[in-house]
Amino acid sequence: MKETLKKIVPESMIAWIRGVQASVKLRRETIRQMKRFERNYAKRGSMRKEHLETRIIFFTHQIEKGLSHQDFRFGFGKGVLAEFAPLLVALSKVDAQYKSNGIFQSATCALHEYRARHERAGYDLDYMRRLFPDDLWEEIGQAQGHAGGVLTIKAADKAHNAELTFEQLSEARHSVREFSDEPVSAEDIEQAVAIAMRTPSVCNRQPTRVHIITNADMIAKLMPLQGGFRGYKMPPALILLTADNQAFMNQDERNEGYTDGGLFGMSLLLALEEQQLAACPLNTMLPMKRDDATRKLLNLPDSEFLVMYIAVGHFLPEVKTCMSKRFDPESIVTVHA
Ligand SMILES: Cc1cc2nc3c(=O)[nH]c(=O)nc-3n(C[C@H](O)[C@H](O)[C@H](O)COP(=O)(O)O)c2cc1C
Structure with missing residues (x-):
């Protein structure tokens, strides 16, 4: 019966019906996601x-x-x-x-x-x-x-980063928000991007896009819109990671770009560290107006959405950064045996 129907109904009609079903599902599931978030996020005033x-x-x-x-x-x-x-x-x-x-x-x-x-x-x-x-x-x-x-982070301690084990490199990487005045070229960053290309993604569809910004005027316009870097000198270079919705095939994948882009971001952070470049990931969960202004400044295609920035520069001889102590691993692990 299904086979016969498939032969009679043209593919364009099937695609249209599937599109309508997906639209309904997209709305319903987005609302469900919104409600779960509303029930659980750490609201000001909560005593939980x-x-x-x-x-x-x-x-x-x-x-x-x-x-x-x-x-x-x-x-x-x-x-x-x-x-x-x-x-x-x-x-x-x-x-x-x-x-x-x-x-x-x-x-x-x-x-x-x-x-x-x-x-x-x-x-x-x-x-x-x-x-x-x-x-x-x-x-x-x-x-x-x-x-x-x-x-305290010392530039001299980074000299042998390319020889470190993964564990040592992970341990040594810290977000650095103050950089030397030495410029960072797009080529420097492209080498790290080439390493990060090995990052896995859903069905290898590779939604992440990388925008490298070395223009000082542009950086000075973008950073106040980002909002989480106040009080620091502008970084010599800025990377914007986006995800392209054109890489996704149905509504279930509406958040996949954040997962794939996040994975790419971590690879890129470690690749930058390996190449002795200092970096700090910066969030791009922007309110609508600032998101729009950012898109306009960079002339981003409509299909892309912001995943994260990474500020990049050369290490100062010595710089301080946040300790950012981590939880004990046992406190985040649940074993379902
Ligand atoms: C997605 C993401 C967004 C972040 N946004 C900001 C930001 O807006 N401003 C900032 O100063 N640091 C930001 N950070 C850096 C975090 O503060 C930092 O990664 C965290 O404290 C852990 O420290 P570490 O990177 O030195 O290990 C961000 C990090 C991530 C992963």
Whole structure:
């Protein structure tokens, strides 16, 4: 019956019916995805432990960024601290084991470094002290360690990157946001892109597209639209990874470009590191207006969507960066035996 129908109904008609079915499915499933996201993301004001932890990691990162600036600004982050402190108080209430919680430890270590640096310089920290109850202030005072704060990266340590094992290269790579003034050519980046081409993708359809931007005026226009690189000098080069929707064949694949583009991004980051180029991935989850403005500046085809930027430059002799402590692997693994 099916075979007979297939012979009678022209392919164009089958394609049209399938298209209508796919449109309905696309809408329904996108709404379902939206609802799951709405139910679970870490909304401001939520007292769920996981939500508090997410927001604490975010603010720890803001403090680590401020601490790692070449041009350190005493008194930075007053607004961040005002939002950060109540989250730590809230975590101490919902997590009985908060003192051994790695996220709490990272936060207090970063705050310890903030406090110590200001105290050493004799800077008045009254604005910070007022935010924390006595027990937390005490915790911060004692939180010396390697769970949070800043790391120092040295250009000289990168000389043998091409000989490192994968484990060593992964361990040594850190996001670097301050670069030397030496220009980076498109050719330098193209060598790393050639290595990243081995990244797998769905059915080998290779949706990732790479836009290399070395024009300083263009970078200066794009970065404020990105929004997550404020307070830093412009990078000498910028890579924009996009995914081309033309590589996908049905609505089930609507998010595939983020997966494939993300994988490509990680390969590219490691390839850049191997070639002794400093880099920092930067998000492109932009509000509509900034997304549109970015597309217009780069004249991006309608079929492409933004996956991520990577800021690229040469290493400074020495630079600080965020510690960005990772979870213990056991805490993210669920074995379904
Ligand atoms: C998709 C993505 C988006 C990111 N966006 C930003 C950003 O907007 N600004 C920024 O300074 N860092 C950004 N980062 C860098 C992260 O802060 C950094 O990767 C994280 O703290 C881990 O540190 P590491 O890269 O040094 O290991 C981003 C990283 C990724 C993977």
